[in-house]
Amino acid sequence: MFLPTCPLFPPLNKITCVEDLRRVARRRVPRMFYDYADSGSWTESTYRANEADLQQLKFRQRVAVDISHRSSRSQMLGQDVALPVALAPTGLTGMQHADGEILAAQAAERFGVPFTLSTMSICSIEDVAAHTTQPFWFQLYVMRDRDFIERLIDRARAVHCSALMVTLDLQVMGQRHKDIKNGLSTPPSPTLGNLLNLATKPRWCLEMLRTQRRTFGNIVGHARGVSNMSSLAAWTAEQFDPTLNWSDLAWIKERFGGKIIVKGILDADDARLAVEHGADALIVSNHGGRQLDGAPSSISALPAIVEAVGDQIEVWMDGGIRSGQDILRAIALGARGTLIGRAFLYGLGAYGGPGVTRCLELMAKELDITLGFCGRTDIRDVDSSILTNAPGANPSPRTYA
Numbered sequence: 001m002f003l004p005t006c007p008l009f010p011p012l013n014k015i016t017c018v019e020d021l022r023r024v025a026r027r028r029v030p031r032m033f034y035d036y037a038d039s040g041s042w043t044e045s046t047y048r049a050n051e052a053d054l055q056q057l058k059f060r061q062r063v064a065v066d067i068s069h070r071s072s073r074s075q076m077l078g079q080d081v082a083l084p085v086a087l088a089p090t091g092l093t094g095m096q097h098a099d100g101e102i103l104a105a106q107a108a109e110r111f112g113v114p115f116t117l118s119t120m121s122i123c124s125i126e127d128v129a130a131h132t133t134q135p136f137w138f139q140l141y142v143m144r145d146r147d148f149i150e151r152l153i154d155r156a157r158a159v160h161c162s163a164l165m166v167t168l169d170l171q172v173m174g175q176r177h178k179d180i181k182n183g184l185s186t187p188p189s190p191t192l193g194n195l196l197n198l199a200t201k202p203r204w205c206l207e208m209l210r211t212q213r214r215t216f217g218n219i220v221g222h223a224r225g226v227s228n229m230s231s232l233a234a235w236t237a238e239q240f241d242p243t244l245n246w247s248d249l250a251w252i253k254e255r256f257g258g259k260i261i262v263k264g265i266l267d268a269d270d271a272r273l274a275v276e277h278g279a280d281a282l283i284v285s286n287h288g289g290r291q292l293d294g295a296p297s298s299i300s301a302l303p304a305i306v307e308a309v310g311d312q313i314e315v316w317m318d319g320g321i322r323s324g325q326d327i328l329r330a331i332a333l334g335a336r337g338t339l340i341g342r343a344f345l346y347g348l349g350a351y352g353g354p355g356v357t358r359c360l361e362l363m364a365k366e367l368d369i370t371l372g373f374c375g376r377t378d379i380r381d382v383d384s385s386i387l388t389n390a391p392g393a394n395p396s397p398r399t400y401a
């Protein structure tokens with residue numbers, strides 16, 4: 001029987017790109033949480049540049065090459081990955097969709113790509129570990145309460161997180177106008193408009209009523225004196241630590257005892273310091289344009305950093321990746337891996353776990369087909385010669401174990 005589909009909430013098989021997921025997420029997720037994901041700091045110029053600069057890179061089409069067998073499989077930090085993509089750490093993911101971190105981690109695990117849990121997640125480290133079978137990565141914000149941070153590192157180690165991702169670009173916070181206007185603070189102080197907006201998201205509300213996971217799971221009940229929303233508010237307000245410096249990486253690394261990924265590098269000198277201080281991988285990132293507005297796009301910062309340290313540690317990149325083509329552009333400029341933030345959040349907000357899977361499927365397909373158009377069969381052999389307008393010289397060839 002022919003059943004017409006609703007154009008506002010199409011079935012997943014009618015979703016053909018990440019932009020489709022974004023549009024549905026916008027309809028399903030309450031405005032204050034949708035805005036939280038879909039915005040950058042101040043004028044949002046860096047946020048926009050992340051996507052725009054990727055689009056500037058043009059592919060060199062090659063024809064009449066046997067491309068019948070193609071592979072996008074790769075490795076990130078020695079881990080086999082179905083494509084060189086990991087899910088980036090994102091705070092409040094459990095507010096895009098109930099139990100969001102668990103659903104996203106499960107989708108990533110099934111697809112064969114790494115998942116990173118944020119310090120500021122809704123589901124706790126233990127909760128995500130209890131609902132997955134593979135180790136995931138844990139992202140650490142270093143806070144003033146070092147006792148709490150040490151215990152957090154111990155908790156990540158106890159559930160066998162396979163790497164610790166230390167974010168270095170949030171010692172102070174960039175301002176996002178929409179969050180302030182929406183009252184997205186701790187405790188939340190939503191406007192009347194936001195409360196009315198909730199009434200237009202019945203599915204989100206029902207799912208949220210069904211779950212118990214509605215606060216910062218890694219913090220409440222773990223940080224001293226933080227037992228509810230109002231004590232959490234006081235605690236978070238003063239916790240991000242402006243004294244954080246390179247020497248802190250040593251004790252973090254020693255305490256964790258495993259691989260360390262440094263996140264938030266935009267400068268070649270900082271990249272060299274990351275290597276000097278024992279990082280195993282680094283992420284060229286401007287926090288998705290949410291911190292220093294006016295900083296360069298991640299893709300434009302990438303080549304100089306690959307040039308400086310690409311033969312010493314794995315250099316990854318995030319910011320603005322919305323398609324498999326964008327992944328290929330980053331790999332062409334020397335990244336050994338990429339991370340996606342908003343792209344998977346849109347999938348999650350729109351359709352829950354299946355939306356994250358759909359996002360990954362779409363990107364994998366786009367990557368595979370584009371590889372073929374460029375006359376290539378293995379992503380691990382890709383370099384800047386697949387682009388017509390790569391900046392600078394070809395990055396040195398990378399070797400894979």
Ligand SMILES: Cc1cc2nc3c(=O)[nH]c(=O)nc-3n(C[C@H](O)[C@H](O)[C@H](O)COP(=O)(O)O)c2cc1C
Nearest residue numbers: 037088089090091118167287288319320340341342
């Ligand atoms: C809603 C949201 C929350 C984020 N929260 C965190 C976080 O808790 N820790 C962190 O290191 N980065 C965080 N980020 C930055 C991402 O890890 C990543 O760098 C960024 O999303 C990449 O850009 P993209 O969203 O354009 O892919 C967040 C990004 C978004 C969009």
